[in-house]
Amino acid sequence: MDIKRPPRIEDVARAAGVSTATVSRCLNSPATVRESTRSIVEEAISKLGYTPHFGARALAMNRTHTIGAVIPTMENAIFARGLQAVQERLSDSETTLLLACSGYDPDREARQIRTLMQRGVDGLILIGEARPKETYAFLQSREIPIVLVWCDGESTDHICIGFDNRAAARGMAQTVLDYGHRQIAMVAGIMDWNDRAARRVEGVRQALTAAGLDLNADNLIEAEYSLEAGALALRRLMSRSPRPTAVICGNDVLAAGVLQGARQMGLRVPDDLSITGFDDIELASVLDPGLTTVHVPHRRMGWTAADRILELQTDDRANGNVSFSTDLVVRGSLARRP
Amino acid sequence: MDIKRPPRIEDVARAAGVSTATVSRCLNSPATVRESTRSIVEEAISKLGYTPHFGARALAMNRTHTIGAVIPTMENAIFARGLQAVQERLSDSETTLLLACSGYDPDREARQIRTLMQRGVDGLILIGEARPKETYAFLQSREIPIVLVWCDGESTDHICIGFDNRAAARGMAQTVLDYGHRQIAMVAGIMDWNDRAARRVEGVRQALTAAGLDLNADNLIEAEYSLEAGALALRRLMSRSPRPTAVICGNDVLAAGVLQGARQMGLRVPDDLSITGFDDIELASVLDPGLTTVHVPHRRMGWTAADRILELQTDDRANGNVSFSTDLVVRGSLARRP
DNA sequence: TGAAAAACTGTAAGCGCTTACATTCGACGA
DNA sequence: TCGTCGAATGTAAGCGCTTACAGTTTTTCA
Numbered sequence: 001m002d003i004k005r006p007p008r009i010e011d012v013a014r015a016a017g018v019s020t021a022t023v024s025r026c027l028n029s030p031a032t033v034r035e036s037t038r039s040i041v042e043e044a045i046s047k048l049g050y051t052p053h054f055g056a057r058a059l060a061m062n063r064t065h066t067i068g069a070v071i072p073t074m075e076n077a078i079f080a081r082g083l084q085a086v087q088e089r090l091s092d093s094e095t096t097l098l099l100a101c102s103g104y105d106p107d108r109e110a111r112q113i114r115t116l117m118q119r120g121v122d123g124l125i126l127i128g129e130a131r132p133k134e135t136y137a138f139l140q141s142r143e144i145p146i147v148l149v150w151c152d153g154e155s156t157d158h159i160c161i162g163f164d165n166r167a168a169a170r171g172m173a174q175t176v177l178d179y180g181h182r183q184i185a186m187v188a189g190i191m192d193w194n195d196r197a198a199r200r201v202e203g204v205r206q207a208l209t210a211a212g213l214d215l216n217a218d219n220l221i222e223a224e225y226s227l228e229a230g231a232l233a234l235r236r237l238m239s240r241s242p243r244p245t246a247v248i249c250g251n252d253v254l255a256a257g258v259l260q261g262a263r264q265m266g267l268r269v270p271d272d273l274s275i276t277g278f279d280d281i282e283l284a285s286v287l288d289p290g291l292t293t294v295h296v297p298h299r300r301m302g303w304t305a306a307d308r309i310l311e312l313q314t315d316d317r318a319n320g321n322v323s324f325s326t327d328l329v330v331r332g333s334l335a336r337r338p
Numbered sequence: 339m340d341i342k343r344p345p346r347i348e349d350v351a352r353a354a355g356v357s358t359a360t361v362s363r364c365l366n367s368p369a370t371v372r373e374s375t376r377s378i379v380e381e382a383i384s385k386l387g388y389t390p391h392f393g394a395r396a397l398a399m400n401r402t403h404t405i406g407a408v409i410p411t412m413e414n415a416i417f418a419r420g421l422q423a424v425q426e427r428l429s430d431s432e433t434t435l436l437l438a439c440s441g442y443d444p445d446r447e448a449r450q451i452r453t454l455m456q457r458g459v460d461g462l463i464l465i466g467e468a469r470p471k472e473t474y475a476f477l478q479s480r481e482i483p484i485v486l487v488w489c490d491g492e493s494t495d496h497i498c499i500g501f502d503n504r505a506a507a508r509g510m511a512q513t514v515l516d517y518g519h520r521q522i523a524m525v526a527g528i529m530d531w532n533d534r535a536a537r538r539v540e541g542v543r544q545a546l547t548a549a550g551l552d553l554n555a556d557n558l559i560e561a562e563y564s565l566e567a568g569a570l571a572l573r574r575l576m577s578r579s580p581r582p583t584a585v586i587c588g589n590d591v592l593a594a595g596v597l598q599g600a601r602q603m604g605l606r607v608p609d610d611l612s613i614t615g616f617d618d619i620e621l622a623s624v625l626d627p628g629l630t631t632v633h634v635p636h637r638r639m640g641w642t643a644a645d646r647i648l649e650l651q652t653d654d655r656a657n658g659n660v661s662f663s664t665d666l667v668v669r670g671s672l673a674r675r676p
Numbered sequence: 677t678g679a680a681a682a683a684c685t686g687t688a689a690g691c692g693c694t695t696a697c698a699t700t701c702g703a704c705g706a
Numbered sequence: 707t708c709g710t711c712g713a714a715t716g717t718a719a720g721c722g723c724t725t726a727c728a729g730t731t732t733t734t735c736a
Contacts, residue, residue, distance in 0.1 A: 006480065008722060019686045024724055034684060049479075054457045055402065056722035058393030059691045066457075074418045076620070084412055087439065096453065099437050101425065115434065119392045119404075141387075142344065227624055256624045263626060282414070286565055286594045288601060288626050346692055357716045362694055372714060394692035397721045 007048040016044035027052060058120055067309055068098045068116030069125040070109055076225060076253050077281045079127070082149070085302025086125065093310055095122075104224075106193045110135045117142055123309040125149060129156040130195035145312030149305045150196055152323045159312075160321045161305045165196050168294045168326040169203030169248075172276055175292075175328055176246050177211050180337035181274065184208060185219040185244035187233040187254050197222075197250050200278060204248055219244060223254060230257020231264065238265060245273060245337050252277035252284045255291050259333065270335035280329055289332025297324045345386040354382035365390065396458055405647055406436045406454030407463040408447055414563065414591045415619045417465070420487070423640025424463065431648055433460075442562075444531045448473045455480055461647040463487060467494040468533035483650030487643045488534055490661045497650075498659045499643045503534050506632045506664040507541030507586075510614055513630075513666055514584050515549050518675035519612065522546060523557040523582035525571040525592050535560075535588050538616060542586055557582060561592060568595020569602065576603060583611065583675050590615035590622045593629050597671065608673035618667055627670025635662045 013020045018041060025033050026041045033041075044050075058064045067090060071079045087097050098116055102109035109131060116124060117138075123145040136156075139146055146158050153160035176184055186204050189197035205215040221236060223229035230249065234257075237244055249255035255277030259269055267273045269289055277284055277293035284291035304322055311319060351358045356379060363371050364379045371379075382388075396402045405428060409417040425435050436454055440447035447469060454462060455476075461483040474494075477484055484496050491498035514522055524542050527535035543553040559574060561567035568587065572595075575582055587593035593615030597607055605611045607627055615622055615631035622629035642660055649657060 009724095010722080020723075021687080021725075022685060025685085028724075032684075037684080051452070051456045053397070053722050055393040055396030056691090057724080059391070059397050059693085060722080060724040062691070064393065074412070074422055075415070077413070077415055077418075080412045080415075080418070084439065096436070096438075096457065098434070100434075101422065114389070118389045119434065227620065260624055282565065283621065283624070286598055286621070286625065347694095348692080358693075359695075359717080360715060363715085366694075370714080375714080391692050394721090395694080397723085398692080398694040400721075 006053075007050045009050070009052065012041065012044045012048055012050045015048060016041045062120075064120040064122055065094060066096045066098050066119065066121050067123040067125065067306075068100065068113075068119070068121035070100045070102050070112045070116070071127055072102055072104045073225075074099075074101060077283065078225075078251065078253070078279055081281075081298040082302035082305075085299040086306045089303050089306030090310070095310070104190065104194065106130075106132050106135065110138070113138065117144070122313060123147070125305055125309060127151075128195045129153065129158070129160065130193050130198070132193075145309055147305050147309050147312075149301050153321045154199075155195070159308060159319070160323075161301055161308060162322075163296065163301075163324045163326050165199035166203040166206070168296075169200035169278065170207045171203075171326075171328060172278070172294055173204040173207035173248060175330070176248060176274065176276060176334065177207060179246070179274065179334060181246040182213065182337070183219075183242050183244045184213065184215075184246045184248060185221070185237045186215060186248045187221050187223055187230060187237070187250060187258055189225055189250040189254065190222050200250050223250075223257075225251060225253045227253065227257035227260055230254040230259075231261030232257075234258045234261035235265065238267075246276070246334070247273065248276050250278060252279045252281045252291055252293055255293070255333070256283055256287060259287060259291070270333055271338060274335055274337075275333045277333075284329070284331070287333070292328075292330050292332075292334035295327040295329045297326070300324060344391075345388045347388070347390065350379065350382045350386055350388045353386060354379045400458075402458040402460055403432055404434045404436050404457065404459045405461040405463065405644075406438065406451075406457070406459035408438045408440050408450045408454065409465055410440055410442045411563075412437075412439060415621065416563075416589065416591070416617055419619075419636040420640035420643075423637040424644045427641050427644035428648070433648070442528065442532065444470050444473065448476070451476070455482070460651060461485070463643055463647060465489075466533045467491065467496070467498065468531050468536070470531075483647055485643050485647050485650075487639050491659045492537075493533070497646060497657070498661075499639055499646060500660075501634065501639075501662045501664050503537035504541035504544070506634075507538035507616065508545045509541075509664075509666060510616070510632055511542040511545035511586060513668070514586060514612065514614060514672065515545060517584070517612065517672060519584040520551065520675070521557075521580050521582045522551065522553075522584045522586060523575045524553060524559070524586045525568060525575070525588060525596055526558060526560050527563055527588040527592065528560050538588050561588075561595075563589060563591045565591065565595035565598055568592040568597075569599030570595075572596045572599035573603065576605075584614070584672070585611065586614050588616060590617045590619045590629055590631055593631070593671070594621055594625060597625060597629070608671055609676060612673055612675075613671045615671075622667070622669070625671070630666075630668045630670075630672035633665040633667045635664070638662060 009020045009023050012023045026038050100112035125147050127150050129151045148158050148160045151160050151162045152164050188201045191198040208215050221233040223233045262269050277291040280293045280295040284293045347358045347361050350361045364376050438450035463485050465488050467489045486496050486498045489498050489500045490502050526539045529536040546553050559571040561571045600607050615629045618631045618633040622631045
């Protein structure tokens, strides 16, 4: 009874008594077909439940209506909100997001990019600007639009939609200084191939240096972005002397880990120890005390990146970078030096 | 200089001095081509940086090496870990995950399913079993493998990889009762088209009923899965009398919201109020007090679902359901009745 | 009213790859 | 040396869609 094979454009054409070209036109440039014809075709389409074959379309048009994104990870919520925003924008334009994760590994990122390219994505959204030059060379060799997010284009000519990580971190460090802290430590993300992490460290260092303080192996620990790593880092910092009175963290996940570690060590936050984060993910507001952190405009970054990549689809004049401003969100985890 | 057009199979064939068929065979069934020929072809492939055109391949093979998944949301971490697990498994088999979000809306889910189908996914992973019968009819009409996760197949013939939400919730409620609570309220997720939320409520109700208690409009509030909604729900519950001494939540996000709300209201947890969650996302362990919750085997569900859908690719004997067991994780948010 | 212009619609040639079928090659036994 | 047979390879027909170009209808305007 049921014809298992899905209907093809030819079936629609037959049912509507027109040619396949006309059906195709109804789908792709409805304006060019007469109203009366179009409605007949549309009826046939919906009666048959026709839906164009993606591969065939991609083959004929050399366009997939898919854009790809490679993010470091989905495990923590850092990129989730931004991606959701990207998706919202894309789906308004009948475009799908193909997502891949690199696990913060540049080789893995390169492979994922290759996979996405192979699938013929029409554009690519990548996080940050630090990656091996081979990867950049590969990107150059295919001519598809690329947008980098979470960065401001300091070290690349690609279009960037993000913010100034260094300045934001500097601002945070300055605030910590303003609260009277002098024994300040930092738990940073792994800086290798992670420009965001590196710039945040630089920003903190600038502020400390300007205040006559140092940021070096004694008070800086790199840790992967996880709760455990954060907790562990704090334990190591606290075993040194002088003990820090404030810990600036490379992101909120680390800060949450440090907070957890502080609790385990019986330290009161912020009385004994102030903690700050970065990114302002939801987690930051639900912790007790709330995390003082840098608010990043996730959604606006996502929207803008999506818009930009769609624009570049048709209009390849390089539209400029966007650098959003960030806000400091002061919550309970930061207090004056004890 | 650079030939911009990516190399096609014909270029490889020419470079290797063989026919396109042979190149294709090297890629798809290397065993059927002589070792010496194959190595020549492979060399040509890597020299040219050839990579097969996805659309063309999909068209010719009617297979995309893509599996789709529709999840409710990426915003909270509930599905992230499971998805990551799915991806890990799939990428071992050169298969890509195409992800879409429904926002807990059955219509939107139907649309997303349609989009994924249209893109020719070779299989589909969906969350839960409650969806309009039109959606199920559509799924049936295309013959691609489907796997439902987070449920146990109570109300569907599709393959399910999950756990018994009702039993788990009942166990949690029983534990709360065992802690001596009698004034128990529940903040559930929206049950409409969400079998997980509904079953969890049923489970709690069963336990309460067995203990001679009721779960009804007085002590049950449905709320969307967000911190704010959780906090708000608590405020409403606390304005009633008798006030609950324990609040069982439909998931960890709601529980976190309730916890936040409790703090805002100056309630001490667990001294004045016990709170429990469900899912055991990372958030649960980082809160203070830690959230007593039901641990769900995210990763194992993900792996198993991916394996199953890959199996179904080649072997359509319906391999049975899998129902994992869940564990109760008791943390500080649950205490004896005050 | 008729010719030219404009607006539609149809024809058919690909898009790059897979694969059934045909052909060629090479080893082996007679 | 020749014929046979299996293995390796080539030929060419699609897969379902888009779109340049040609052909047809409708509209416009003198």
